[in-house]
Amino acid sequence: MDKTDPYHDIRDAVRDLCTQFPDEYHRKVDAERGYPEAFVDALTQAGWLAALIPQEYGGSGLGLAEASVIMEEINRSGGNSGACHGQMYNMGTLLRHGSKAQKELYLPKIASGEWRLQSMGVTEPSTGTDTTKIKTTAVRRDGRYVVNGQKVWISRVQHSDFMILLARTTPLAEVTKKSEGMSIFMVDLRQAEKSGMTVRPIPNMVNHETNELFFENLEIPAQNLIGEEGKGFRYILDGLNAERMLIAAECIGDGYWFIDRVTRYVKDRVVFGRPTGQNQGVQFPIAESFIELEAANLMRWKACALFDAHQPCGAEANMAKYLAAKASWEAANVCLQMHGGFGFACEYDIERKFRETRLYQVAPISTNLILSHVAEHVLGLPRSF
Numbered sequence: 001m002d003k004t005d006p007y008h009d010i011r012d013a014v015r016d017l018c019t020q021f022p023d024e025y026h027r028k029v030d031a032e033r034g035y036p037e038a039f040v041d042a043l044t045q046a047g048w049l050a051a052l053i054p055q056e057y058g059g060s061g062l063g064l065a066e067a068s069v070i071m072e073e074i075n076r077s078g079g080n081s082g083a084c085h086g087q088m089y090n091m092g093t094l095l096r097h098g099s100k101a102q103k104e105l106y107l108p109k110i111a112s113g114e115w116r117l118q119s120m121g122v123t124e125p126s127t128g129t130d131t132t133k134i135k136t137t138a139v140r141r142d143g144r145y146v147v148n149g150q151k152v153w154i155s156r157v158q159h160s161d162f163m164i165l166l167a168r169t170t171p172l173a174e175v176t177k178k179s180e181g182m183s184i185f186m187v188d189l190r191q192a193e194k195s196g197m198t199v200r201p202i203p204n205m206v207n208h209e210t211n212e213l214f215f216e217n218l219e220i221p222a223q224n225l226i227g228e229e230g231k232g233f234r235y236i237l238d239g240l241n242a243e244r245m246l247i248a249a250e251c252i253g254d255g256y257w258f259i260d261r262v263t264r265y266v267k268d269r270v271v272f273g274r275p276t277g278q279n280q281g282v283q284f285p286i287a288e289s290f291i292e293l294e295a296a297n298l299m300r301w302k303a304c305a306l307f308d309a310h311q312p313c314g315a316e317a318n319m320a321k322y323l324a325a326k327a328s329w330e331a332a333n334v335c336l337q338m339h340g341g342f343g344f345a346c347e348y349d350i351e352r353k354f355r356e357t358r359l360y361q362v363a364p365i366s367t368n369l370i371l372s373h374v375a376e377h378v379l380g381l382p383r384s385f
């Protein structure tokens with residue numbers, strides 16, 4: 001462990017915890033399409049998932065850089081932060097835009113682990129990335145909002161107590177800017193399942209618990225509105241920068257995991273009378289992938305530093321996510337390739353991590369949308385949509 005690393009204490013402690021959950025544990029959970037309940041419980045009990053909650057509400061009040069180290073170390077240890085990262089970025093939305101009463105109600109219980117806030121419902125089947133066209137509506141009626149509509153790919157619903165939901169409160173045709181007229185709500189998931197919300201799990205390539213949600217006259221108390229009515233889209237966007245940086249850190253963790261594994265393997269694997277790693281045809285793609293990972297990591301630190309200093313960081317957050325997702329995917333490819341047939345054997349864990357890291361080119365934001373953000377907002381090119 002590098003003692004000049006300012007975060008070495010956090011790394012040591014998270015790594016220690018992660019060693020109690022070795023490859024066999026994560027492999028078994030993946031094979032069973034289960035949820036790493038014991039792992040997430042241990043992270044919660046140790047306080048790591050409450051890192052961003054201020055101390056006055058029972059958390060440790062750390063910055064995003066520290067939170068990103070926690071996520072990185074989980075992935076670097078062979079685990080998958082996708083099971084629990086939702087709480088980290090959902091927290092920011094509640095912290096920044098929730099009322100004092102909401103923070104006092106939710107945050108201490110989330111910090112203690114009594115409640116989980118792991119879900120965020122934004123994406124819809126018919127609108128995809130074009131979020132301002134969402135069709136789920138929330139209509140105010142007698143001190144309640146009545147929700148109708150549908151969401152897709154909503155993760156961790158079965159392992160969360162609450163979800164932050166984005167819905168239209170003013171029809172698109174009645175707003176001057178398409179980003180206006182949407183609002184966010186805290187939804188008590190167990191209550192909602194009994195009164196208007198149906199959950200349909202979506203089996204998928206990764207062991208990622210994700211679902212389709214159907215709302216039929218689901219009633220949400222008006223006090224569950226977060227912030228001002230009509231400003232929800234902006235609140236969600238605020239939270240996305242933190243999400244991008246945390247995901248970037250997870251990709252960095254994956255990338256180093258792949259590089260560690262492949263480097264170790266090619267030193268030992270002897271073919272044609274010498275280690276495969278003695279061939280430049282094997283060395284160069286590994287070295288290239290390592291260089292790209294290191295470069296992506298620099299952008300991740302830059303983005304985190306800006307965020308923690310409350311500076312604009314949208315471009316850096318997007319670029320960090322783009323570079324890290326690309327670097328981890330390249331590291332995954334080279335690791336699989338240099339393992340030959342063994343890379344496909346589940347007991348090596350490479351195929352599992354390969355599937356897991358592939359997701360980040362698509363979700364939570366696809367690579368094309370990042371390119372479009374940089375083209376338009378950084379380079380000033382004409383708006384394409």
Ligand SMILES: Cc1cc2nc3c(=O)[nH]c(=O)nc-3n(C[C@H](O)[C@H](O)[C@H](O)COP(=O)(O)OP(=O)(O)OC[C@H]3O[C@@H](n4cnc5c(N)ncnc54)[C@H](O)[C@@H]3O)c2cc1C
Nearest residue numbers: 120121122123128129153154155208210363364366368369
């Ligand atoms: C495992 C998983 C978990 C998820 N969890 C959640 C969650 O918890 N909550 C939530 O709200 N959502 C979640 N999502 C949804 C995720 O954020 C979306 O899948 C993602 O944003 C892409 O949206 P889409 O699938 O509708 O793709 P589409 O919008 O249909 O896009 C498909 C492809 O076309 C490209 N494309 C679209 N428009 C353009 C354009 N104008 N220019 C260039 N390219 C374009 C995109 O880049 C993409 O590659 C999850 C998805 C997955 C797979």
